[in-house]
Amino acid sequence: MLTNLNLRAAIVSITFLIATLGLWQLATAPQVLTGAGELSEYELLMGGASQPSGIPAPSQVFSHAVDELSRPFYDAGPNDKGIGLQLAYSVGRVMAGFGLAVLVAIPLGFVIGMSPVLNKAFNPYIQVLKPISPLAWMPLALFIIKDSNTSAIFVIFICSIWPMLINTAFGVAAVRNDWLNVARTLELSKLRTAFTVILPAAAPTILTGMRISVGIAWLVIVAAEMLVGGTGIGYYVWNEWNNLDLASVIFAILMIGIVGMLLDGMLVQASRFVRYQD
């Protein structure tokens, strides 16, 4: 039954893909002009030629993708780098910002979760800071840090911190009292209780927060790199838009999706190690 289900899902999935690509191909096919007499004024101005549609056909995107992926890491100057290199810049920034956010958010979330006083005291700040678009920090970051690359990392840091902070605090505060009582009757020290009882108990919630954070970070890096420029997949997209190379833009969009999926998948794998069934 399972293979049957998988098979049926695969058939629907592939049919959908073929239909979408087919429609795309048809919609972007060059139009056949019937005769000069019926040309509009614009077409006359353009010389009456059959204009290729601005949107590339899937076949063009595909051949472009094959070309790009065959040499992902070439570097021919600031405006001509391989897609792999650009993605590596972006992933590097996300990892740096996200990593810093982990170092801050998890210990801080732990403290906030364990202390009802701090929980109440910090909650208003978290609630105000959380909904701020990370890009709104960019001018301030650029002014203070005076380095576009570090500013992009800061923006990733600031947007990654909130889901992890909130989830860690929630996970820590929600640890079952029974488990804490076990630690208390065994006279475990605060530190030992934190590492051997609270951390494993809250780990699945913390990992969920990390997943949300890395997802947001990957969304934000594209926009941030469009602003700061230089390198990265966001800059690549904007640069190819300026070149009106839409095949490259579409290819880059696909690659952003795939890398985002892989980042999420890595944290899903990590959460398997800490998952427990109650």
Next chain:
Amino acid sequence: MTGHFLQIENLARRFPQPGSKEPTTVFEGVNFSIEKGEFVCIIGHSGCGKSTILNVLAGLDYPSDGHVIMDGKVIEGPSRDQGVIFQNHSLLPWLSTLHNVTFAVRARWPSWSRAKIREHSVRYLEMVGLGEVLSRKPAQLSGGMRQRVGIARAFAIEPKLLLMDEPFGALDALTRGVIQEELLKIWARTHQTVFMITHDVDESVLLADRVLLMTNGPNARVAESVIVDIPRPRERATLHEQPGYYPVRNHLVEFLVRRAKTLASAARDTDPRHTPRTVNPVKPDNFPPRPALVRSG
């Protein structure tokens, strides 16, 4: 007052009541003692504060009045001297059966070697018949097996006082019977001092040396200390054939059905420092007749 292993003196617990200046007194004037190696059950209707008394003994809760002295020291907080088995197993779900026990054993004896901790833990798990499922997680065990891991964990740290809060309350009757016998076996081997809450009269007759009976709350108190004069080793299958079984059982049931309530209303007039009356239903002649209070109640 001295000489007893565990001495509970004038214990009371009051909770502030919303909309009233007068706090609700759950229980007060609770005095009793437990000897080393004794198995004592406490029975009473819901709301009489049994669990609160147990939590105070565990150091997890504080009395409004009175104190508990164990081995010459006042209990002021949780410690490794008091082991607790909670109603819902309270195992750590991310640890295997074995590691749930080694976790506690390592905390109890930090200087022990890894091998010694393991060997000690396995021994106790084997005592409750779980030697075969050491690597399973709690979620992969049945309810009865989980409670047995909890029992093994509590016995393994060899506390001075073992506290059990309705340990079998969540189990079906058949499983409960099996685990009661396992508990009897492990207790016979270790002779821990046990204080256990139960709602089950038969369970208390099977397990206990003495059963403390509480009147209904609020203002509950320990009214009687009933000696279970039935020789050990006891077995579930033959317990009802013992001459002492029915006198003890009937006494307990009669208390719970009738006198828990009538005594509760009468209790308020009595001395707050009263000690429970010791009763041996098997040899009633050896004890003075019931005081007038009971008859008039």
